[in-house]
Amino acid sequence: MSAVITPNAIDEVFEKLKRTGETALIPFLTMGDPDLETSVALVQAAEEAGAHMIELGVPYSDPLADGPVIQRASERALRSRISLTDCIEVASKARSRGVKMPFIIFTYYNPALQLGLERFFGLLKENGFSGAIIPDLPMEEDEEPRRLAERAGIHLIPLVAPTSEARVERIASRATGFVYCVSSLGVTGVRTTFHEGIDSFLAAVRKASRVPICVGFGISSREQAERFSGVCDGVIVGSAIVRKVEETLPQLESAEASEKEAGIAAVRNFIAGLKPQRTV
């Protein structure tokens, strides 16, 4: 193995945003909803809309951490038997169309385990990924995947929750890439309120972490994104965008090129509208 350490693209993006005082916008898209070709186009659209990095969500039969919106998207994608490797390939296709932003895979553990962990992280590296989020892999179980991720130069991004309490310190202090802060108890999905102790929770994560901290689960509007932009380094928006894709399905699935283009433009505009204004 080469001893040359190439800098991870996620780190570089956060370095740059730190200088400009911006908060990262990190959209999530379920791959293969409605099909892989559209996913590539939507990833491209997300970058055009101003996303700084993107989570590519792998559809799974039993998405425990997800609410109804992402459950439905997963069911739609699984109807055409979208696999983990299909999702990984979306990244290299998007890259070959000129997409520059870092890619993060979001997958439940079992598909990665069945592919073989070594192969999984190897494929991530080959296809231009910089990070991986595995929502059902707590630190107690992550020894082997963490070692393999590190060897492949992939950040294994951990989640912390308001209920993590004493675990915050242990999780955040050894995180690489960024720490994914879960804004509220419960599953992913659009909500109007966040966990009541959210600010002190984020402050605790910030104190323990050597890397940037980002907030997700339930952020669905620019106002909400801005509410967090002062206290974190990035906001993750998932269900709201996936719901927008769902609403736009008739256009995205249209055989008419112009219709399809209009659908992609609608999602692009929606993502652009989420971008928090620069904090001064």
Added chain:
Amino acid sequence: MSQQVVPDLHGRFGPFGGKYVPETLMNALIELEEAYNRYKDDPDFLAEIRYLLKQYSGRPTPLYYAERLTRHVGGAKIYLKREDLNHTGAHKINNAIGQAVLAKRMGKTKVIAETGAGQHGVASATVAALLGLECKVFMGEEDTIRQQLNVFRMKLLGAEVVPVMSGTRTLKDACNETLRYWVSNVNDTYYILGSATGPHPYPMMVRDFQRVIGLETRDQILEAEGRLPDAIIAAVGGGSNAIGMFHPFVGDESVRLIGVEAAGRGVDTEFHAATMTKGRPGVFQGSMSYVLQDEGGQVLPAHSISAGLDYPGIGPEHSYLKDIKRAQYVPITDLEALEALKLLSRTEGIIPALESAHAVAQALKTGRTMKPDEILIINLSGRGDKDVESIMKYEAEGGPHA
């Protein structure tokens, strides 16, 4: 065989088990583990459970010599462990009592539970009523139709039944939905998990609360026959009745342990729940164990005439017992189970639950190959009243291929 103590501190049964859940639940599981470790040897806690098992559920349940069935099979001497005679009609109450008493000690006022056939839901609703706890039961929509009577029973007992509309609309997705609800309400809610599955400490805790089945059986067979049995047969969905029965015998190598899984319409069709026969290890609903899954690791829908066995996973300790070859796991089809149900009804006047009928069906096969001085015990985990209506419908629709 060198007997390893399982699970280890990380909830591992060899390579199986563990805690694969979203971070939001981790502290709740740690809190549960600590509470269970604090109380599991506490004399007051154990006395309360013992009292309820005896005075409320009617334990010990009999170990009944099934003379007419024995004669019919013409092989081993067959005994039935009558878990069907428990209050609420199945072994599920053993665990529900244990966990509800624990929930109360932990200061929780609300309990939630998942259910497939409805037996665990009924057991949870029952103990919740008894101990004054608020109770919500998640049940796949398809199961609420198959088991309408149990839905009504739960409501009578004051529980709220939440039909689960996601995914397969059966037990698998009822489990998902219960976990999702727990993630959102983890501060005041206790999750009474009904099978020997899920993240640590559940598989260990459920086993411990169900061990009473095997412990009683051991004493009873020693009293009746002066020796241990040669074989024990139990049905496995998630595997709670089987692990409770098997565990006290795991160290006795002369006792064959046979778990029976649902082969549905046959293990070579798409419609079965034969996790051990057709699955492979993976992570599903919080633990590493055998799972019915496709090439890419997507969990496959299961099928069985019995709602309680209609599950694509299995408890991690069973996977461990299979891999160390201490227990064997065999499939029984819908049709074989139905035939066995009818046979036991006619020979002994006992209508078993469809789940337990799978164990009876295997006992017909195994018992036949055994000698008259050999002893076989069937864990009759539940009674069949709940299934009568669905069997009627099944027969009216023309049997297994309708």
